[in-house]
Amino acid sequence: SINVGYVFLKKVTKNYIISPTNKKKILIAGQPTNNLNYIKNYFNDLTDVLKFYKNKFNFFYRPHPAENKNLKKIKKIFNENNILIKMTQNKILYDDLFNTDLLISINSTVAIDFNYLKHFLKKKGFAIYYINNNKTKKIFKKINLYSKMNFAKEINSKKQLDKFVYNFLKNKLNFSFQKNAFNKTNLNLQNFQKKINTIINSSGI
Numbered sequence: 001s002i003n004v005g006y007v008f009l010k011k012v013t014k015n016y017i018i019s020p021t022n023k024k025k026i027l028i029a030g031q032p033t034n035n036l037n038y039i040k041n042y043f044n045d046l047t048d049v050l051k052f053y054k055n056k057f058n059f060f061y062r063p064h065p066a067e068n069k070n071l072k073k074i075k076k077i078f079n080e081n082n083i084l085i086k087m088t089q090n091k092i093l094y095d096d097l098f099n100t101d102l103l104i105s106i107n108s109t110v111a112i113d114f115n116y117l118k119h120f121l122k123k124k125g126f127a128i129y130y131i132n133n134n135k136t137k138k139i140f141k142k143i144n145l146y147s148k149m150n151f152a153k154e155i156n157s158k159k160q161l162d163k164f165v166y167n168f169l170k171n172k173l174n175f176s177f178q179k180n181a182f183n184k185t186n187l188n189l190q191n192f193q194k195k196i197n198t199i200i201n202s203s204g205i
Contacts, residue, residue, distance in 0.1 A: 016098040016121060024169070026050070027060045027096060028085075029105035030074075032067040038133060043074055045132050046104070047081040049162045056169055059085040062096050062110075102168055103127040103152075106136070111152040126168060127152040130161055 028046075033039060050059065059078070063071055071087065078085045090096045093110070094117050097103070102125070103114045111127040118125040129152045131137045137156065155161050167173050 016094070021058075023056060023058045024101040025060065025099055026057045026102045026104060027062060027088075027100040029103060029108040029110040030061060030063040030067045031106045031108050032064045032070070036070075036073070038136070039070055039073060040077070042106070042130075042132060043077040045158050046130065046161075047077055047083055049158050049165065051081040051083055052162070053165055053169065054083050057102075059083060060088050060096070060100075061085050062088055064108075098123075101125055102165070104130055105152075106131060115151050126173065128161075128164060129154045131156055132158070 050057075061074065061078075075085065075087070088096050093113055097110070097114050097117050098121065100114065103111060105111060105127070107129050111129070114125065114127050131154060153164070155164055164173075
C-alpha cells in the first residue's frame, strides 16, 4: 500500500527571498510504502539517472512522516551511487519548497503545494511524478487528476526521466506559468483544499 496524504495549502505569510546559486535544487518528496522491493527498484532507477547530474544539482530528500523506517535504505542507495543527498523536514513545508527548482515524487500532493508557492512567488519550477512500476501506475490511475490538472508531469521510464532532467538543465522546457487552479484570481484555498481531499478520500487508496 502507498500513503497518499493531504495537501498543506496555507496562505503564504513569510517573505521568501530566493538567492541565486550555481546549482539548481532537486527536492525528492517521499511517499511511504511497505513494499521494500518497490523501494529498492524505484530508487535504483532514480539514482541511475540522477548520478549523471550529481555535479549540476543539489539534492534534498523530504521524507514523509510515516516513512522513517525506510530512510536508511533510501540513503544507502544514494550513497552507493555517490550522490550526496541531504535529508530535510522543515516544520513549514514551504521552507523546503520555496527554493526548489525541480520536485520529484511518486504521486505526492506536495506537487500541488509546490505549484501554489511557485505561482505566489512568480518563480519558475517544475514538478514531476516518476512512476516506474506498472502496478503502481494502475493504482494512481484512480487519482492521476494531479497530472491532468497540470500540477505535475507524469514520467514512466528512466529514458523519459533522463531526457526531462537534461532539458530542464538546458532550459529547454516551457516554464510559462501552467494553466491550473492557481491561475484563478478568485481562488479560495479552503474550498480547493476540501475538493482535493474529498477526491483522495473517495479514491479508495
